[in-house]
Amino acid sequence: MMAAALTAGGADWETNACVERILTDGGRVRAVVVNGREIGARAVVSNGSLPRTVHGLVGDGAFGRDFLDGFDREVRLSNSSCQVYIGIKPGERLEPMGDLIFSSTCPEYDADAIAAPHVTSRTYSVYYPSIRPGTDQYTIVASMNARGKDWDGLAPDAYRAAKRRLIEDTLDALSVHIPRIRQITDCTEAATPRTFARYTGHPGGASFGTKFEALKYSMGLPAQVGGLFHTGSTGIIMSGWLGSMNYGIITANQAEKYLEGPPV
Numbered sequence: 433m434m435a436a437a438l439t440a441g442g443a444d445w446e447t448n449a450c451v452e453r454i455l456t457d458g459g460r461v462r463a464v465v466v467n468g469r470e471i472g473a474r475a476v477v478s479n480g481s482l483p484r485t486v487h488g489l490v491g492d493g494a495f496g497r498d499f500l501d502g503f504d505r506e507v508r509l510s511n512s513s514c515q516v517y518i519g520i521k522p523g524e525r526l527e528p529m530g531d532l533i534f535s536s537t538c539p540e541y542d543a544d545a546i547a548a549p550h551v552t553s554r555t556y557s558v559y560y561p562s563i564r565p566g567t568d569q570y571t572i573v574a575s576m577n578a579r580g581k582d583w584d585g586l587a588p589d590a591y592r593a594a595k596r597r598l599i600e601d602t603l604d605a606l607s608v609h610i611p612r613i614r615q616i617t618d619c620t621e622a623a624t625p626r627t628f629a630r631y632t633g634h635p636g637g638a639s640f641g642t643k644f645e646a647l648k649y650s651m652g653l654p655a656q657v658g659g660l661f662h663t664g665s666t667g668i669i670m671s672g673w674l675g676s677m678n679y680g681i682i683t684a685n686q687a688e689k690y691l692e693g694p695p696v
């Protein structure tokens with residue numbers, strides 16, 4: 433659907449295309465480097481991680497000292513998540529138990545414990561055949577908050593073991609709700625902050641990007657580097673589809689105005 437809309441609007445688009453650098457010249461953007469290929473651009477809108485856009489893709493040399501000092505002092509990454517995917521054996525079925533089950537064994541609200549490696553709070557999403565027409569299979573996805581730093585430094589063996597532990601602990605916790613869960617489970621897999629970092633490019637797997645203080649720096653990019661815009665996640669209401677409606681449209685309008693301005 434997006435591809436059709438882009439093509440109809442006269443856009444060229446590419447997938448599997450990693451923007452490696454945003455090149456600037458005389459205080460303005462001039463090109464992006466995509467998979468080693470330089471493409472000239474008067475304006476660049478980044479929907480990726482804000483810290484990575486500033487420090488990695490553009491580079492500190494293009495920004496004023498005050499901007500960078502404030503940025504490094506104030507901008508905080510959001511937390512990340514872990515997920516455990518549980519495929520139920522063909523032919524087995526789950527009794528209706530709701531689509532979302534929120535569960536916590538923590539005796540009281542504790543913001544630190546919510547994202548701690550020793551998991552006490554989980555949300556289970558239960559997928560029934562009725563909500564996936566064309567299949568007769570059941571799946572459960574357990575979601576947990578997590579912090580990238582608890583997963584980043586693990587060596588390969590320790591990382592594999594930690595993922596295994598996450599899966600086993602989840603099955604144990606789920607057996608409270610579904611006593612036969614181990615007998616009816618066909619396959620399991622786990623995703624961690626490292627998985628989300630790998631596929632989205634958000635440092636620490638911070639799929640919600642940064643917290644809200646980053647918005648002023650995100651909006652301040654064009655004043656630092658002409659033609660540089662950011663519309664990625666800076667706080668939850670600037671994230672995902674909601675972010676596209678809120679912030680994406682505002683930023684697209686600014687980029688368009690910039691491009692319609694006098695050529696430089």
Ligand SMILES: Cc1cc2nc3c(=O)[nH]c(=O)nc-3n(C[C@H](O)[C@H](O)[C@H](O)COP(=O)(O)OP(=O)(O)OC[C@H]3O[C@@H](n4cnc5c(N)ncnc54)[C@H](O)[C@@H]3O)c2cc1C
Pocket residue numbers: 449450451452479480481513514515575628631632633634639640641663664665670671672673675
């Ligand atoms: C496990 C999990 C569960 C979640 N559950 C929910 C939920 O229930 N409800 C909810 O509202 N949100 C949820 N979220 C968060 C939601 O996924 C994010 O808020 C949303 O995807 C952010 O959208 P975005 O477009 O800002 O960024 P992203 O979805 O991260 O999109 C950025 C895109 O830019 C690409 N990109 C980055 N850098 C580059 C580069 N250099 N070159 C080319 N491409 C690049 C990435 O590959 C990615 O496709 C969840 C996230 C996770 C990880």
